Amino acid sequence: MRSIRIERAISRARHAAIGGAIGGGLGGLINSRAASTGGAIGAFVGAVVGEKRPAARAKFEIAKERGQKRVERVRR
Secondary structure (H helix, E strand, C coil), rough: CHHHHHHHHHHHHHHHHHHHHHHHHHHHHHCCHHHHHHHHHHHHHHHHHHHHHHHHHHHHHHHHHHHHHHHHHHCC
């Protein structure tokens, strides 16, 4: 199992790359300066999303485990 710090860094890099590509592509429809700016903004937004996602996933897994334990207790 990977630590949350490694998980967060991988997620941040993945989302930043995707966001940068989308932003650059959309900006490229206008001109080269807009492509550069769009790529930078897209990468920033992607990194922010990537920063928050693993923490939310970890909290969901914890809640899921608690729910399963409660269901098992009720079935007994």
